[in-house]
Amino acid sequence: MRLLLDLGWHWVAWSGRAVCFLWDVLACVVRGRIRWAETFRQIYEQGVHSVAIIVLTSFASGVVLALQGYMAMSRFGAKEYISHLVGLSLVRELGPVFTALIFSGKAGARITAELGAMSVNDQVLATRALGVDPIEYLIVPRMIACFLVLPILTIIAEFVGITGGYGVGVLEAGIPGAFYINQTIRAIGYVDFWGGFAKVFFFAIIIGWICCYQGYSTSGGSLGVGKYTTKAVAFSYIFIILSNTLLTKIILTWWG
Amino acid sequence: MIEVHHLYKSFNGQGVLEDVSLQVKKGEILVILGESGSGKSVFLKHLIGLLRPDSGSVSINSWDITRMTEQELLRIRKDMGYLFQEGALYDFMNVFENIAFPLREHTAFDAETIRMKVYNILKLIGLEGVEQKYPAELSGGMRKRVALARAIILDSKILFCDEPTSGLDPLRSRNISDLLHEVAKKLHCTTVVASHDIQNSLRIADRLALLQSGRIVAFGTPSEFKISSNMFVKEFII
Ligand SMILES: Nc1ncnc2c1ncn2[C@@H]1O[C@H](COP(=O)(O)OP(=O)(O)OP(=O)(O)O)[C@@H](O)[C@H]1O
Numbered sequence: 001m002r003l004l005l006d007l008g009w010h011w012v013a014w015s016g017r018a019v020c021f022l023w024d025v026l027a028c029v030v031r032g033r034i035r036w037a038e039t040f041r042q043i044y045e046q047g048v049h050s051v052a053i054i055v056l057t058s059f060a061s062g063v064v065l066a067l068q069g070y071m072a073m074s075r076f077g078a079k080e081y082i083s084h085l086v087g088l089s090l091v092r093e094l095g096p097v098f099t100a101l102i103f104s105g106k107a108g109a110r111i112t113a114e115l116g117a118m119s120v121n122d123q124v125l126a127t128r129a130l131g132v133d134p135i136e137y138l139i140v141p142r143m144i145a146c147f148l149v150l151p152i153l154t155i156i157a158e159f160v161g162i163t164g165g166y167g168v169g170v171l172e173a174g175i176p177g178a179f180y181i182n183q184t185i186r187a188i189g190y191v192d193f194w195g196g197f198a199k200v201f202f203f204a205i206i207i208g209w210i211c212c213y214q215g216y217s218t219s220g221g222s223l224g225v226g227k228y229t230t231k232a233v234a235f236s237y238i239f240i241i242l243s244n245t246l247l248t249k250i251i252l253t254w255w256g
Numbered sequence: 257m258i259e260v261h262h263l264y265k266s267f268n269g270q271g272v273l274e275d276v277s278l279q280v281k282k283g284e285i286l287v288i289l290g291e292s293g294s295g296k297s298v299f300l301k302h303l304i305g306l307l308r309p310d311s312g313s314v315s316i317n318s319w320d321i322t323r324m325t326e327q328e329l330l331r332i333r334k335d336m337g338y339l340f341q342e343g344a345l346y347d348f349m350n351v352f353e354n355i356a357f358p359l360r361e362h363t364a365f366d367a368e369t370i371r372m373k374v375y376n377i378l379k380l381i382g383l384e385g386v387e388q389k390y391p392a393e394l395s396g397g398m399r400k401r402v403a404l405a406r407a408i409i410l411d412s413k414i415l416f417c418d419e420p421t422s423g424l425d426p427l428r429s430r431n432i433s434d435l436l437h438e439v440a441k442k443l444h445c446t447t448v449v450a451s452h453d454i455q456n457s458l459r460i461a462d463r464l465a466l467l468q469s470g471r472i473v474a475f476g477t478p479s480e481f482k483i484s485s486n487m488f489v490k491e492f493i494i
């Protein structure tokens with residue numbers, strides 16, 4: 001009982017500090033204290049280092065979706081609908097969620113490890129000693145970069161995934177290419193696209209917040225860096241999956 | 257002028273500073289001596305507001321910095337230099353960028369002036385030609401000197417140095433101590449140095465304080481220190 005209470009209190013304190021942290025970040029952004037040069041450097045680093053793995057996985061999932069869809073639908077003689085299946089699943093659900101998960105494992109882990117190493121080497125402390133706000137100098141650029149990079153990566157992932165489906169549809173199922181493209185465009189409505197894409201911005205905030213906060217509060221030497229980095233990735237996964245369930249329910253209820 | 261009143265600080269119930277009070281006069285060099293683990297670094301971090309005391313106060317030019325918010329502290333730290341014991345250089349920047357960082361942040365100098373200033377200071381600390389290297393490619397002593405350069409490049413009126421000579425060979429230690437003395441006296445800079453390098457401390461200090469299990473057990477000028485009858489001082493100096 002005592003232990004449970006301690007644990008509960010620990011969690012409350014932790015969440016409280018995390019919220020304060022986000023508040024500080026937002027205060028910085030609202031006051032326009034944004035370092036664009038540093039932000040572009042972060043955009044480049046996060047984007048360039050994640051794009052290859054995201055292209056690979058989304059292409060593979062497009063292919064697999066199409067293969068499975070072909071299997072299932074040819075039983076009903078409806079193989080033309082592969083394009084619907086691939087396009088809709090990617091745009092509504094798989095594209096945003098997969099990209100967010102991979103991004104948090106790649107760029108998110110990088111952010112936490114970087115900031116964590118800086119924390120344990122006194123570099124964050126040194127920033128404060130030099131009269132520079134570490135939130136402004138180290139955190140805000142990374143969070144903004146997250147917020148801008150993840151949507152772009154998602155668009156790329158969706159496009160590449162659909163291309164993978166197209167390959168299977170044309171080469172394996174023998175659907176005419178023009179017809180496939182036409183069907184895909186007709187299948188994906190405005191609501192389908194935005195219903196999925198809106199979630200991405202939310203995921204971006206979650207990843208940036210969790211990974212920056214974990215890195216910023218790292219202590220305990222190189223062991224600490226490892227511990228906080230794995231914690232950041234695990235938390236990102238959990239929160240992405242949970243919030244996705246919630247958001248999907250909300251979006252479906254409101255938007256259909 | 258720096259005034260410290262009845263400073264207490266403990267970590268996880270273990271007292272590190274227990275009732276530390278002292279004054280540093282304007283333009284004076286004060287050296288805090290003490291064995292490893294006696295709390296010198298913790299004390300210095302209180303002087304610049306990186307750590308908050310459990311109780312007691314630190315005032316700088318009669319501003320109580322223990323009551324300031326972090327934003328206010330950031331503003332006053334622009335006029336202070338701080339050398340970390342481990343250097344704490346940014347490892348994603350090369351030596352030049354590290355030293356230029358305070359200039360770029362807090363002054364309006366153009367690129368050429370900044371370049372000149374950085375090269376001058378590199379010459380002073382005897383590290384010409386390393387400006388393109390990254391901290392990971394330097395030796396411990398070189399990192400320390402680069403960090404010292406970053407701390408003094410703004411010509412701040414207040415300077416805190418955590419073991420400026422540890423990890424340096426005897427000759428270098430002497431040079432760096434002399435450099436510190438020279439800079440501090442030229443700029444009339446209030447300086448607090450933490451050190452366990454007795455010889456150089458005795459040479460450059462205006463006054464010394466000996467920190468022992470969280471308390472100041474001896475305080476005085478170098479000549480007073482040399483003839484002190486205090487047991488700890490004697491042991492420490494021998
Ligand atoms: N962040 C911290 N958390 C817990 N304990 C700490 C922390 N920082 C310092 N201490 C403790 O405070 C004591 C004094 O540490 P400090 O670093 O000030 O010693 P020091 O005098 O600078 O020693 P050295 O000459 O080796 O640098 C040590 O016992 C250390 O364990």
Ligand SMILES: [Mg+2]
Pocket residue numbers: 296297298341418
């Ligand atoms: Mg120390």
